[in-house]
Amino acid sequence: MEIHEGAAAAGDSVLDFSRLNLNTFSADSVSDERKRDTKQLYLNNNRLASLPSSVSVFCNLEFLDISNNGLTAICEDITRLTRLKTLIAKNNRLDEFSLPKEFGSLQLEVLNFSGNRFEEIPLEFMKLLRLQSLSLGGNRLKSIPAEIENLTSLELLYLGGNLISAIPPEVANLPYLSYLVLCDNRIQSVPPQLTRLHSLRSLSLHNNLLTYLPREILSLVHLQELSLRGNPLVVRFVKEMTYDPPSLLELAGRTIKSRNIPYSPCDLPSNLLRYLDLASKCPNPKCAGVYFDSCVRHIKFVDFCGKYRLPLMHYLCSPECTSPCSSNPQSDAESEDESSVPADRLQRVLLG
Amino acid sequence: MENTEVVKPETLDELIKILHEIFESDHINVDEVKAVMEAYESNPQEWKQYAKFDKYRYTRNLVDEGNGKFNLIVLCWGEGHGSSIHDHTDSHCFMKMLQGELKETQFEWPDSKSQGDMVQKSQRILQENKVAYINDSIGLHRVENASHTEGAISLHLYSPPFQTCQTFDQRTGHRTTVKMTFWSKFGERTPFETTVSQENN
Secondary structure (H helix, E strand, O other): OOOOHHHHHOOOOEEEOOOOOOOOOOOOOOOHHHHHHOOEEEOOOOOOOEOOHHHHHOOOOOEEEOOOOOOOEOOHHHHHOOOOOEEEOOOOOOOOOOOOOOHHHOOOOEEEOOOOOOOOOOHHHHHOOOOOEEEOOOOOOOOOOHHHHHOOOOOEEEOOOOOOOOOOHHHHHOOOOOEEEOOOOOOOOOOHHHHHOOOOOEEEOOOOOOOOEEHHHHHOOOOOEEEOOOOOOOOOOOOOOOOOOOOHHHHHHHHHHHOOOOOOOOOOOHHHHHHHHOOEEOOOOOOOOEEOOOOEEEEEEEEEOOOEEEEEEEEEOOOOOOOOOOOOOOOOOOOOOHHHOOHHHHHHOOOO | OOOOOOOOOOOHHHHHHHHHHHOOOOOOOHHHHHHHHHHOOOOHHHHHHHOOOOOOOOEEEEEEOHHHOOEEEEEEEOOOOEOOEEOOOOOEEEEEEEEOOEEEEEEOOOOOOOOOOOOEEEEEEEOOOOEEEEOOOOOEEEEEOOOOOOOEEEEEEEEOOOOEEEEEOOOOOOEEEEEOOOOEEOOEEOHHHOOOOOOOO
C-alpha cells in the first residue's frame, strides 16, 4: 500500500490515512523510522470493521483517530500503545463489549466514543486515572456509574444525547470538573451535592425532565454557562407540598435542640444520643429551627434582576417556615434575600 | 424572477469581494445576497484560520468589516452549543453553513405584557452550504448545534453591523440587552474582549 502523498506532506510525525476507503490497514509500507516517529495517526472515515492490530507498530503514537468506520471491536494490541494520550473513535458500532480486557491500562487523557452504542459506561474506563476529557455523547447510556468519581483528573464530561435518568452524587467528587454536559437525556432531578463542583464553568441540562433545581446550585461560583431550555420547569408557585407531620420523637428532638436543653451521655440511651446528633438546621436564615426526618420540600422562585425566575428547591422545617423577605408565600414572584447571594453571581446564572 | 442569477464566487476571497460590491449600494436585494452566499462552495482551506472553537460555548470570529456596511463572521459551534433566542437590532442576518448542520428555531416576538411561553413559529435544520435569512420583522430565532458528535461552522453576514442585541427567556418572554463580542478578529484571537457569557439558554 502506497503512503498517501498527503500523509507525507503533513509533517514528520503525522500520518494521514483518512478518507481512503480502506477495508484493512497494514503498515508494511511504512518505514521503520516512520513507525517510530509517528505521533498522530488518522484512520478516520474508512471502512475498517475492527481496529487493525497493525496500529501497534507505531510505538510512540500519542494521537489516534479511528472515527467514522464500522468498528465493532477494538483489538487487544492497542494496549501496547503506551504513549497514547488521545483516542477518538466517534461514529462507530462500539459498545461496552468491544473493548479489550486491559483497556484501562492505557495512559489516555482524551477519550471520545460519541456516536456509538454504549449502554453502560464500562468500568474499564474508571481505571484511566489520567483522563481529562471523556465524551460519550449520542450513545444509549441509561445511567452513570458511581465509580465515575475515580476519574479524579476529569475536566470535561460529555454525556449529552443518551437515556440517563439520574445523576449520581458521586459526580460531585470530581475536583477539576469544569464542563459537564447532560443535555438531551431523561434527568428528573439534580443532586444538591453538585454544589461541591467548585471548578464547574459550564453546565448543560437542556432538554431533560427537570421541574426544579436544588437551591444549592447558586453556590456554583464559577458557573458561567447554564442551559435549561426544554425542561418542564415549574413556573407557578406550587401550593400543595407533601409534608408528613413529625413523629413524637422528632418533636421531642426539635424541642431539645431549639431550646438548647442540656443533656449528657448519662441522661439518654445511646440510640437517642445518635438521633439528636442528626439534627439539620433549617436553611431559613431567620429560623433557628431544626428538623430530623420530617421536612418540607419547598419550591421557591428566585428572582434574578427582576426578570427571570428560577425554581429552586430546598428543605424547610415546617410549612409555616418561609423566607424572611416573602410576606406573601402565595406570591409567584418571591425574591431571594439578595444579601445572601452576591449580585455578580446572580447575573451570571442565565435561565431559560 | 424565479432564480436570481449571480456570479459564482470560486473562493471565500471572491465572495467577500462580491459582497463589497453589492453593499456599495444602500438598497439590499436580500435574494441576491442569499444566492451569492449559497453559490460559494465551502472550502475549509479558505476559512480554517477563522475556525477557532471554544470548549464551553460557540465563538464569533470576525472575517471582514465590509467597509462599515456589514460584518462577516465565522461562528464555531461545539457539540451541543446553542444561542439564546435573540433579535437582530433592525439589521439583515444571513447565515450560511460551512460545515456540519445547525438547527434554527424561529419565535414570534413576545407581547409586551406576555407572561407565558414564547410562541414557536418554525424549526428547521440548515444543511451544508445552505443559507438562511432573518430580520426583526420576520421574528426571533435560536440557533443551536444539536449534534453530539460533530462541531458545526457557519458564516454570518449582518448588515448594518451591530454590537448589541436582545436575548429572550423562552419561558417568560422577558428580554435583556446584551453586548456581543468577538473571539477572534481577522484570524487573531482577541481574548480581552470576551466577557462573561450573557446567553440565555
